[in-house]
Amino acid sequence: MKVTVVGAGNVGASVAEYVAMKELADEVVILDIKEGFAEGKAMDLNQCATLNGFNAKVIGTTGDYSKTAGSAVVVITSGIPRKPGMTREELIGTNAGIVKSVTENLVKHSPDAVLVVISNPMDTMTYLSAKTSGLAKNKVIGMGGTLDSARFKYRLSEALDCNPNDVKGMVIGGHGDTTMIPLTRLASYNATPASSYISAERMEKVAADTMVGGATLTGLLGTSAWYAPGAAGAEVVEAIIRDKKIMMPCSVYLEGEYGQKDICIGVPVILGRNGWEKVIELDLNEDEKAKFEASAAAVRKMNDALEL
Ligand SMILES: NC(=O)C1=CN([C@@H]2O[C@H](COP(=O)(O)OP(=O)(O)OC[C@H]3O[C@@H](n4cnc5c(N)ncnc54)[C@H](O)[C@@H]3O)[C@@H](O)[C@H]2O)C=CC1
Numbered sequence: 001m002k003v004t005v006v007g008a009g010n011v012g013a014s015v016a017e018y019v020a021m022k023e024l025a026d027e028v029v030i031l032d033i034k035e036g037f038a039e040g041k042a043m044d045l046n047q048c049a050t051l052n053g054f055n056a057k058v059i060g061t062t063g064d065y066s067k068t069a070g071s072a073v074v075v076i077t078s079g080i081p082r083k084p085g086m087t088r089e090e091l092i093g094t095n096a097g098i099v100k101s102v103t104e105n106l107v108k109h110s111p112d113a114v115l116v117v118i119s120n121p122m123d124t125m126t127y128l129s130a131k132t133s134g135l136a137k138n139k140v141i142g143m144g145g146t147l148d149s150a151r152f153k154y155r156l157s158e159a160l161d162c163n164p165n166d167v168k169g170m171v172i173g174g175h176g177d178t179t180m181i182p183l184t185r186l187a188s189y190n191a192t193p194a195s196s197y198i199s200a201e202r203m204e205k206v207a208a209d210t211m212v213g214g215a216t217l218t219g220l221l222g223t224s225a226w227y228a229p230g231a232a233g234a235e236v237v238e239a240i241i242r243d244k245k246i247m248m249p250c251s252v253y254l255e256g257e258y259g260q261k262d263i264c265i266g267v268p269v270i271l272g273r274n275g276w277e278k279v280i281e282l283d284l285n286e287d288e289k290a291k292f293e294a295s296a297a298a299v300r301k302m303n304d305a306l307e308l
Pocket residue numbers: 006007008009010011012031032033034037077078079080081082088091095098102117118119120121122143144147175223224225226229
């Protein structure tokens with residue numbers, strides 16, 4: 001089983017590390033355009049094998065797509081990250097060209113792969129990849145909601161002063177500072193609504209902090225985050241490789257679900273060997289529906305900037 005990660009930068013290397021450590025593939029290929037960079041990251045990761053007890057071979061390449069041939073899953077992280085003060089949407093000018101050419105090269109060599117798109121602005125890059133690849137719609141998955149939901153649960157656990165693993169919560173909508181929708185009404189702690197433990201004001205703060213989760217880290221780090229993005233990317237890869245049939249919010253191509261067509265946006269899906277296998281239609285209330293519509297409108301506006 002082969003998994004390819006395009007982009008050997010912060011997020012790509014983190015995805016590759018988790019994929020190797022979890023032994024999700026026996027071959028993990030990392031591809032970058034920066035001369036020797038992917039080769040260096042691969043060598044460094046291979047030298048962790050005996051320290052972290054994994055047996056996966058990591059292969060680095062500078063732009064040789066033949067090494068990616070026959071991948072079961074490919075993860076696209078190539079492109080520039082934002083700097084403090086920027087939005088993810090501002091990255092479109094540089095990243096659209098990169099994601100388009102990377103997608104074309106990948107599908108030439110791995111026509112049966114499932115694509116996991118991470119590059120930002122993620123929903124629009126997923127839409128671009130879906131349109132460019134010509135793959136079945138279920139084979140293109142944008143990773144954002146899985147990360148945003150992990151941040152939501154972290155913020156909830158802070159507010160409730162509890163183990164984050166006892167908290168359930170989901171973020172749907174676009175992966176943007178103003179477009180993501182933490183579903184506060186449906187969040188729970190030990191099968192009880194999380195809202196029954198904290199004030200409405202505190203819950204609003206949890207949601208607001210979740211929405212600017214990426215921007216907050218970018219302000220602190222000077223570039224965007226990679227540990228949780230890498231872990232979330234690997235979580236999606238694991239669900240596919242291990243055919244887990246597990247629900248995660250991902251950006252997928254909608255054809256009427258949630259009242260939306262011809263758009264990739266975050267909704268809960270069942271992930272398995274074939275990619276996303278089913279969209280789960282949550283019973284949203286009027287406020288949540290209105291937020292989802294506004295989020296979709298913003299993502300659609302961004303998609304309009306693409307040259308397809
Ligand atoms: N969807 C999500 O939840 C998240 C998305 N991101 C996004 O992921 C992307 C990568 O972020 P970082 O890894 O932090 O950036 P980075 O700058 O550390 O790494 C990006 C890598 O892509 C490579 N690259 C550029 N053009 C390429 C091409 N044509 N082919 C192959 N490789 C190419 C660069 O050489 C660089 O090594 C950014 O767009 C960032 O905004 C980051 C975190 C979370």
